Amino acid sequence: MSDPLLQMSGIVKAFPGVRALDGVDLEVRAGEVHCLLGQNGAGKSTLIKVLSGAHQPDEGEIRWQGEEIRLTTPLSAMKHGIATIYQELDLVDGLTVAENIYLGHELSSAGFAHRGETQKQAAALLARLGHSEISPRRELGTLSAAGKQVVSMARALSHDVKLIIMDEPSAVLDQEEVARLFKVIRDLQSEGVAVVYISHRLEEIRQVGDRVTVLKDGRTVATGLPARDTPTRELTRLMTGRDIEYVFPPRVSRDGDGTVVLSVENLASGRAFSGVDFEVRAGEIVGLAGLVGSGRSEILETIYGARRATAGTVTVDGKQLRNGRVRAAVGAGVGLCPEERKSQGLLLDEAVYRNVSLATMGRFSRGGFINRGSEKRAASEHVKSLDVRPTGVERAVRTLSGGNQQKVVLARWLLRECRVLLLDEPTRGVDVGARSEIYALVRRLADEGVAVVLVSSEVPEVLGLADRVLVLREGVVVHTGPADDIDEHRVLDLVMEGSAA
Ligand SMILES: Nc1ncnc2c1ncn2[C@@H]1O[C@H](COP(=O)(O)OP(=O)(O)OP(=O)(O)O)[C@@H](O)[C@H]1O
Ligand SMILES: [Mg+2]
Structure with missing residues (x-):
């Protein structure tokens, strides 16, 4: 059998106070949909950031088509044919759809200038994704979360890709759009493109996945499991260490x-x-x-x-x-916990407790002074009941995983009476x-x-x-x-x- 497309072994990545990855192994074959499962904070996004060149690993080896490579920048990953659709989409609201798709590798730089050409090619990519209703000229900021994701996909496909990493793509999609996404994934697969797919929804893993790797606390706890036939109980037990x-x-x-x-x-x-x-x-x-x-x-x-x-x-x-x-x-x-929680008010550099108490500040202040003790206690209680990890409320929200950030915003609204x-x-x-x-x-x-x-x-x-x-x-x-x-x-x-x- 030929070499796998990608082999990551013994990957370690530490942040101050956390070993986000503590020896992760992952092997992906050409043309397969490889699902990455794990609880909030298990290390999935960190792993794919290593793979996309956004983070440098402290230890470990990455082999691509049999050869050891170093991915020092997102550009080097792209050059190998690795594209990523991040959990927090990295698009620019003020630019058009077409500009976003070709951001950083404008067609003009390749010699054949022009808006016209960019827009034509952008339109072709959007059509390939089944979304020809999105105009390349439209300003990105006017699209829904789902629309933005389509643009992000189109951008991935604007390169010659062999591997596309999707970090919770379905989180902003409804059932019909997920079905459309799966069709795109199958088309890619039939062209020999491999996909690393992250989702918290097990039924999706069953529908679209070939094999599964499970991460827990920064380690690979199981790899190469069949996506369709591994019982749910087994998957959740691997992920959480308990029966759910x-x-x-x-x-x-x-x-x-x-x-x-x-x-x-x-x-x-x-x-x-x-x-x-x-x-x-x-x-x-x-x-x-x-x-x-x-x-x-x-x-x-x-x-x-x-x-x-x-x-x-x-x-x-x-x-x-x-x-x-x-x-x-x-x-x-009346309290509203909005759909686009991230853009609607997380102070990423502030502590968890402050983000939680933000909407309830009045309760913790007397004569202009904030009673930090009771503010923290109230926040801690909710943070604990939602199982936000790591548990310390002093941490900056920026350092939490995507799912844990969601829980912080939710805690805010639950704290408000x-x-x-x-x-x-x-x-x-x-x-x-x-x-x-x-x-x-x-x-x-x-x-x-x-x-x-x-x-x-x-x-x-x-x-x-x-x-x-x-x-x-x-x-x-x-x-x-x-x-x-x-x-x-x-x-x-x-x-x-x-x-x-
Ligand atoms: N920039 C950072 N600084 C400090 N800690 C970080 C940073 N990025 C991630 N972490 C920590 O690394 C761990 C793994 O986070 P990661 O985002 O990889 O989780 P995840 O599996 O993607 O979770 P989710 O399902 O919630 O998206 C978490 O404990 C997180 O708090
Ligand atoms: Mg994540």
Whole structure:
């Protein structure tokens, strides 16, 4: 048999106070989809940053097509045909789509100048990815998170690649887009391109993966496992070192006994959505299901006042909120944990506890002084209940892994005592172990009387956690009812066709 495409062995990478990689081995064959699994903070992103030339390893060897190589810069990785789609996309909002795709290797530098050519080639790449609706001339900042990711993929394909690394690409995609992504991956595979795929969703690993390597605490604990046939129990045990019961907290049947806290009537916002009516009682979790772009996130933003309603009203505890005023909503006890958490307010260089207490500062200050002790204690408690790692709250958020950063923002919103909590994709990027903690916490908040509205692209999550479900399609509610009365297939049918199947 021929040499594997890539062999990494004994890779070590230490940061001050953490050995992020402590002897990792990884072997990837040409044309395979190799999945990298591991809990938040296991070292996945660090490993791929070593492979993409962004980090220099302290020890270890990398062999590429049988020969030892050193990847000293991202450019050297690219020259070997290794492209990376990072967990935190590294694109520039102010530039156009085409400019982003060719950033750093502009066609002009190769002699044949011109915008025209760049745009033509960019358009061809976008079409190859099944997204010809994205114009190369469009400004990147106007695209959704999913759109930006497509651009990032197009950029990877603009090189002659042999290996594409994807760090949690599906975290910003809905089911339809994931299916599209998988088609692209299979096409690449048939051209002999290898993919290293990172995801916290095991069902994706089964669908698209060939082999699996599991990392735990910076070490390879298993490698070369068959992606389709390795039992889930075994995978989660390898990842977490324990058996995980992946369960949703039980619903309390309350038969409409709670008082109505949030009432949304005939709400509309431009072309995003219209005619939306629902109520959420104290103790109730209402889930919104639908595709990306169906208006789910926009509804939350409108309730929160971050987006103006063009019709209808939002009422909290009997008081109508002023349209388009975040301050009014916050004053009435509404909290929004947004979908794009990173861009919406993590202070990366500040300590974990400060990031958690940011929205609740008032509670910890007296006469202009902040009581740091109680601020830290309150933050620590939430950080602990969400299993943020490493546990120290003094650390700068920048040094946490992607999933752990997500948990910090979530902790912030959970610490704030809200009447209405709007959660947009609360478990995105969060590993199997911590998910159950988040579900339990959301249910506990509801039990304490909070009205919760949950948006998630994962239909099982909506059905498992919510009491009542609204299904949206193109900005219109096409179904409302108890979560127990509907199953995943029905939701998907509604989401796609908008009519009962
Ligand atoms: N620049 C840095 N400085 C200090 N520590 C870091 C830095 N980058 C990563 N770490 C630490 O290295 C460890 C591995 O982080 P990494 O981002 O590789 O995890 P991951 O497996 O990608 O997790 P996730 O699933 O949450 O994305 C974590 O403990 C993290 O806090
Ligand atoms: Mg990561």
